Amino acid sequence: MSEDAGAAAERPVVDRRGNAFWASLALPGVAWLCLFFLLPFYVILCVAFGSVHPVFLTPQPAWNPLSWDTRAFEFVLEGLFTPGAAFQVVFLRTLAYVAIATSLSLLIAYPVAYYVARHGGRYKGLLLAGLVAPFFISYLMRMLAWINLLQDDGWVNDVLVWAGVLDGPRNWLDGRASSVILGMVYGYVPFMILPLYAFLDRIDGRLLEAARDLGASRFQTFRLVTLPLSGPAILAAVAIIALPMFGDYYTPDLLSQSPNTSLIGNQISLYIRGGQQVPVGAALVVCLMAFLAVLMAYYLVVTVRAQRRLGG
Amino acid sequence: MAMHPRESRYGRREFLGRSAVGVIGLSSLGTLLAACGGGDGGAAALELASPSNPVTQPLFDDNPPVASGLEPEKGTLRIYNWSGYLWPRIKKDFAKEYGVQVEETYFSTTDEAVAKISSGAVDFDVFFPTTDRVGRLIAGKALQPLNHDYLPNLRNVWPSVQDPWYDKGSRYTVPYTTWTTGIGYRVDKVATRPESLSNPYEIYWDEANRGKVYLLDDSRDAPAHMLLKNGIMNVNTEDPEDIELAKNELKSLIDAVNVKLSTDDYTNVPEGKAWVHQMWSGSAIGAQWYLPEGTGPEVLGFWFPEDGRGVIGNDMIAIPRNAKHPVLAHHFLNYLLDEKHGYDNFVNYTGYQPPLTALDPDRLVSDGVVPANLKTAIVRESDFDVAMPLTELSADGQALWQNAWAEFKAGV
Amino acid sequence: MTSVAGAGAGSARNGRLREWIANPWGKPRVLPLVTVAYLAWSILPILIAIRFSFNEGRSRSTAQGWSFRWYWEDPDLSVWADPDLRTALFQSLRLAGIAVLVTVPLGTALAIGLTRWRGRGSGAARAVSLATLVTPEIVMGTALLLVFVNLLTFVPLGTPAQAIGHITFSLVFVLIIVRGRLLAIGPEYEEAARDLGASRLQAIRLALLPMLWPAIVASGIIVFAISMDDFVISQFLSSGTNTDTVPVRIYATGRTAPTPALNALATLTLAVTIAFAALGFLLWWLLKRARGDRESALEHLAH
Incomplete structure (x- = not known):
């Protein structure tokens, strides 16, 4: 990164050189991402389209796309698109769990973020500390805390029995979907609150005042101004x-251990870490990525459109 | 590509249904044939061993045993093992005696362990393989042949396991422990005991134990009980119909009792998480040490077929090819084969019985090692005459079982 | 008397209720309840788990006195005595330390470069780094495992592979935080420095970095926290127990027969993370005060 000291004379030249300088500053990070993020994706493809070692049955990647073998892929696709087949059932279950858990998270996160951002008052700092705290507590530790509480003789049962809600202790960890979904909500909701808070906190107060001045009630202000504005942030x-x-597989593993609650992540984990048919696992990963890429693309399109609308 | 001979048994529909399984198997067979032709210097042909087809494992010029008469290396002996499968005192004493460090790393499934060992991405000095995988590890040269000069204690074990069917002449492995796979249960919790049923395997479906029924989280052990329930004694079957049957039996357990999967049988049962648990005999004996305070070992029960026709096995110890301390590892193997160390390891910690000739199974109860109610968990050399070990499967067979297992685990 | 007062209170409550139904967003009365309930829900289980780490007995669900038994007093089972638990704690710290030391400089350079670089590559590079943010960990874990086992075989599983994984997924956080700050600062200060004759590197060092320090420190805190938090990458790329991190240990024993030592381990991890964060915030506050900026540290993190 040698820097030419006497380059101040000609502006355009400087800019081009400057650009090269900035690019070189970004280079190590970009190279890192290429090597350890993009390249691994290619390797996943090569494994998914590859074969297995004849003796160990460990994966043998096919590096050359021309010699790609599509059979593991066909197996996965067939499983995904045959009604009632295992992969499809698990995928739909994952979809349902994610949808329910995300909706529940939003129902909790939005009001909380809204309150702290708009009505936090002098407790704002304290409330904010409470919102940020879960970031510093590992997900697994938070799950561990729930396992403690949900045990047969745990406090959840104690409290529910004491309050008369239950006649006797209930086995919350016996493989029920509700425990897993609530675990996911508990684990992920903090990550949703913060971006919402950041957005709601930034809404220009004058905009809301203007709405109130024009005669809107608080609720109308919220419904007509705040909520539409928060669309992109919610998304x-x-x-x-x-x-x-x-990609979650550990929440059901920890809170259920039953096949009834296994997610697509569990299937991936089984095939990848199981060692005999890694190409099938890799193909599952590719399919999951493709699906998520579609979701991402939808998100980007919607966001760009919204921005354009605001701009126009 | 040529058809696999066994492929012709599949109907067209079935073949489609299992296409990828078959083809992955087929493609690997293709490469295997190529390898036999000498194209691939890395691997040799694999002969599937079984009690009726004992195999003398091949030796390779590029994978020689260590020379005799060497001093054991210094440094850290790295062991790769199941958790709770080696008494920490043994490690401590060995470390002291040899002036080295001993470090133990655990795996939770054989699949995971074999994947890591065969990837070559890890270097352990001592590994604990199982009979259903060891042939592949040897053929792929992931294990090194043993130098028996360092293993005088091998003569302490039963003659049958000095010359086992999976490794005639113990070229690559020495035996470690023996076990049977039965059904563990809580005497104080279950309404019906397995032995009181005409088909004891039906206990898994007893709805009174809903949410408290566990199978071993293992793609071979769990289906084996499904096969035995249906009178299929060949637990190593690769017949798609048998596999389908076992899979459907497994799936029916989800609705019946919401079955759960775990390999922590030795804690799940004493802790009361499980009332009925497919269980290894050694875990049943070890479970008494995990009971909460105030609960006696009489609450534990273990059922194994009275006629002895159940799943049996012995685990073994081997030295990975890329071990950094091979001589020290030989000394460690020999240390474990010592009568006193083997016995101590068993009665103080693992509960898994070593096949030592000096160990009298009939005295285990009177010596207070095994509670009388768990005497069904004791293994005798003669048990191996009738019971069935899990043997290595062909690549196709493994894939079929794994897919059936994955489908069951999907909770369809 | 009492009944009259009661009726009065009741009708007032009814009136308020009616008012609330007519206009639930009138004055936010439900919202503080929801917020407090949420905070209790999110934090109480942790406090309870911490409490059991000090249990004198073996139970993790019944309070049995107070002691440091599970931290160091128990000769076999305490965090200090059990080599697996101790190893996990140090492995977590080691990885988080490496992650901070490598990711923060790498990410800061990336952020400066990408913000100022106007080229065809910069948009793509930004998109790639943002993609790491939404890639499920299992996908990245699988990808890295396969790459280290099949292609970049000189990277052994265990600490090296895990550290690379942690750096890869935390890079984007540094990028976002530092870039946000850079955009707020604008290019004027650097240009001024350049006009005064500073070279580009000098301009960065003398004009830009002093203003970036708070963001850099904040990103260091985040990297440390997410590295300590990570489970999937650490598990996929672990070479065995000796490179298991605290979350991996919690996963492995959380389902079997854990003692309060597991809670103690988790508590220690939490304490370390909080200590690191507190140190960071202190540094951040000092740096911020030096610049006379009144934005709060938490808000900075949140944004």
């Missing part, structure tokens, strides 16, 4: 938690 918050949720 972003949904994307931030929903996409990673599609």
Whole structure:
């Protein structure tokens, strides 16, 4: 990165050189991402379209796309598109869990973020600390806390029995969907609150005052101004938690252990870490990525359109 | 590509249904044939061993055993093992005696362990393979042949396992423990005990235990009980119809009792998480040490077929080819084959019985090692005459079982 | 008397209720309840889990006295005595340390470069780094595992592979935070420095970095926290127990027969993370005060 000291004379030349300088500053990071993010995706493809070692049955990637073998892929696609087949059932279940968990998260996150951002008052700092705190507590530790509470003799049962809601302790960890979904909500909701808060906090107060001045009630102000404005932020918050949720396998593992609640992540984990048919696992990953890419593309299109509308 | 001979048994519809399984198997067969032709220097042909087809494992010029008469290396002996499968005192004592460090790393499934060992991405000195995988590890040269000069204690074990069907002459492995796969249960919780049923395997479907029924999280062990329930004694079957049957039996358990999967049988049962748990005999014996305070071992029960026709096995110890301390590893193997160390490891910690000739199974109850109610978990050398070990499957067979297992685990 | 007062209160409540139904967003009365309930829900289980780490007995659901038994007093089972738990704690710290040391400079350079660089590549590079944000961990874990086992075989599983994984997924956080700050600052200060004769590097060092420091420190805190939090990448790229991190250990034993030592381990991890964050915030505050900026640290993090 040698820097030419006497380059101040000609502006355009400087700019081009400057550009090269900035590019070179970004280079190590870009190279890192190419090597450890993009390249691995190519390797996933090569494994998904590859074969297995004849003896160990470990994957043998096909590096050359011309020699790609599509059979593991066909197997996965067939499983995904045959009604009632295992992959499809698991995928639909994952979709349902993610949809329910995301909606519940939004129902919790939006009011909380709204309140802290708009009505936090002098407690704002304290409330904000409470919202940020879960970031510093590992997801697994938070799940562990719930396992403690949900045990047969845990506090959840104690409280519910004491309050008369239940006659006797209930086995919350016996493989029920509700435990898994609530676990996911608990785990992911903090990641949704913060972006929503950041957005709601930034809404120009004058805009809301103007609405009130024009005679809108608080609710009308919210419905006609705040909510439409938060559309993109809600979408972003949904994307931030929903996409990673599609890869979850540890929440059902910890809170259920039953086949009834297994997600697409569990199937991927089984095939990838199981070692005998890694290409099938890799093909599953590719399909999941393709699906998520579609969601991402939809998100981008919607966002760009919204921006354009605001701009116009 | 040529058809696999077994492929002709599939009907057209079935073939479509399983196409990828078949083709992955086929493609691997193709490469295997190529390898036999000498194209691929890395791997040799694989002969599937079974009690009726004992195999003398091949030796390779490029994978020689360590020379005799070497001093054990210093440094850290790295062990790759199941968790709870080696008494920490043994490690400590060995480390002291040899002036080395001992570090143990755990895996939770054989699949995971074999994947890592065969990838070559890890270097362990001591590994604990199972009979259903060891042939592949040897053929792929992931294990090194043993130098028996360092293993005088091998003569301490039963003659049958000094010369086992999966590795005649113990070229690559020495035996570690023996076990059977039965059904563990909580005497104080279940309404019906397995032995009181005409078909004891039906206990898994007893709805009174809903949410408290566990199978071993293992794509071979769990289906084996489904086969045995239906009188299919060949637990190593690769017949798609048998596999389909086992799969459907497994799936029916989801609705019946919301079955759960775990390999922590030795804690799930004593902790009361499970009332009925497919269980390894060694875990049943070890479970008494995990009971909460105030609960006695009489609450534990273990059922194994009275006629002995159940799943049996023995685990073994081997030295990975890329071990950094091969001589030290030989010494460690020999250390574990010592009568006292083997016995101590068993009665103090693992609960898994070593096949030591000096160990009298009939005395285990009177010596207070095994509670009388768990005497069904004791293994005798003669048990191996009738019971069935899990043997290595062909690539196709493995794929069929894995897909059936994945489908069951999907909770369809 | 009492009944009259009661009726009065009741009708007042009814009136308020009617008012609320007619206009639920009138004055936010439900919202503070929801917020407080949420905070209690999110934090109480953690506090309870922490409490059990100090249990004298073996139970993780019944309070049995107070002690440091599970931290160091128990000769076999405490975090300090159990090599697996101790190793996990140090492995987590090691990875988080490496992640911060590598990711923060790498990400800061990337952020400066990408913000100022006007070229065809910059948009694509930004898109790629944002893609890491929404890629499920299992996908990245699989990808990295396959790449290290099949292609970049000189990277052994265990600490090196795990560290690379952590750096890869945390890079984008540094990028977002530092870039946000850069956009707020604008190019004027640098241009001024350049007009005064500074070279580009000098302009960055003398004009830009002093203003970026708070954002850099904030991103360091985030990287540390998400590295400590990570489970999937650490598990996929672990070479075995000796490179298992705290979350991996929690996963492995959380389902079996854990003792309060597991809670103690989790509590220690939390304490370390909070200590690191507190140190960071202090530094951040000092840097911020030096610049006379009144924006709060938390808000900065949130934005």
